Every structure is written in C-alpha cells, then in structure tokens.
Amino acid sequence: xxxxxxxxxxxxxxxxxxxxxxxxxxxxxxxxxxxxxxxxxxxxxxxxxxxxxxxxxxxxxxxxxxxxxxxxxxxxxxxxxxxxxxxxxxxxxxxxxxxxxxxxxxxxxxxxxxxxxxxxxxxxxxxxxxxxxxxxxxxxxxxxxxxxxxxxxxxxxxxxxxxxxxxxxxxxxxxxxxxxxxxxxx
Numbered sequence: 001x002x003x004x005x006x007x008x009x010x011x012x013x014x015x016x017x018x019x020x021x022x023x024x025x026x027x028x029x030x031x032x033x034x035x036x037x038x039x040x041x042x043x044x045x046x047x048x049x050x051x052x053x054x055x056x057x058x059x060x061x062x063x064x065x066x067x068x069x070x071x072x073x074x075x076x077x078x079x080x081x082x083x084x085x086x087x088x089x090x091x092x093x094x095x096x097x098x099x100x101x102x103x104x105x106x107x108x109x110x111x112x113x114x115x116x117x118x119x120x121x122x123x124x125x126x127x128x129x130x131x132x133x134x135x136x137x138x139x140x141x142x143x144x145x146x147x148x149x150x151x152x153x154x155x156x157x158x159x160x161x162x163x164x165x166x167x168x169x170x171x172x173x174x175x176x177x178x179x180x181x182x183x184x185x186x
Contacts, residue, residue, distance in 0.1 A: 051138030
C-alpha cells in the first residue's frame with residue numbers, strides 16, 4: 001500500500017526478486033491492456049485519463065483470476081490492490097476461497113510534495129499520459145479518502161507494516177525486508 005509515487009512498483013519488484021514470488025500489479029495489467037488496445041484497455045483508459053480509479057468489479061475479477069494461477073502457490077505480492085474497503089472484503093473472499101492468509105500489508109509512506117515531484121519526473125521520463133498535474137492530484141486525493149483508511153483496518157488485524165518510502169531504493173528495500181522477514185520466519 002501507499003500513495004501513487006511512493007515506490008510501490010519498484011519495491012514490489014525488488015521484494016518479488018528477494019522472495020522469488022510474483023509481484024502482481026493491477027496498474028501493469030491495466031497498462032498492458034491499454035497498450036494492446038483491448039476493450040478492457042479502452043475502458044481503463046477512459047478512467048485513468050481523468051485520474052479516476054477503474055471500477056471495482058473490473059479490478060476484482062482481474063485479481064481473482066490472477067491469484068488462481070499456479071505461480072502464486074509459494075506466495076505473491078499485490079501492488080495497487082486493495083484500494084478501498086469493498087476491495088478488502090473481496091480480497092478476503094478470494095483468499096478464503098484459495099485457503100491463503102496474508103502475512104503482512106506493507107505501507108510505504110511519503111510526503112505529498114515529494115510524491116508530486118516524483119510523479120512529475122515519472123511522467124517526463126516515461127511519457128505517461130495519466131500523470132498530468134490534475135490527474136496526479138486527483139489520484140492522491142482519492143488515495144487519502146479511500147485507501148489510506150485501510151491502514152487502520154489492517155493495523156487492527158495486526159498485519160500493517162509501515163515503512164518510510166523516502167530515501168535510496170536499496171535503503172527502502174532493506175527497511176521492508178527487515179520488517180517482513182520476522183513475519184515470514186526468515
């Protein structure tokens with residue numbers, strides 16, 4: 001978990017490599033469909049271009065399908081899901097159906113001004129159409145309203161691990177691994 005620009009994708013990829021498990025990014029799935037010009041991609045693009053989130057039913061179905069694949073048997077990292085209370089309920093159902101429990105929920109924290117600057121740089125480097133100033137601000141507002149409160153829900157379940165997302169990439173990865181290893185018995 002963490003607001004857009006906090007480094008979730010970067011850290012999910014690094015943790016996936018560290019633990020030899022797949023990182024499952026809803027954003028990557030969305031972008032692949034947009035690039036491929038699929039019907040889902042066109043639908044997703046309509047929402048993301050405005051800075052809105054893709055409807056839950058679309059996202060939930062994609063996650064359910066992905067978590068049913070064989071390569072997640074040894075574990076997985078979800079990047080960008082769940083984003084709201086309804087998706088938490090859906091994820092709980094998906095995991096119950098699979099007989100799987102969460103080991104932890106990692107939340108990268110970062111200052112809003114730092115996030116805005118990171119995302120502007122990302123837009124310049126990657127040429128991402130969904131990273132306009134207006135769309136960035138809208139997504140950060142949505143995160144604050146809908147996703148940030150999930151931290152309290154996961155903290156109440158003793159699953160939340162908050163880590164400062166500011167610093168060098170390797171340093172942040174080290175913080176995450178140091179917090180996660182005890183939960184994994186490593």
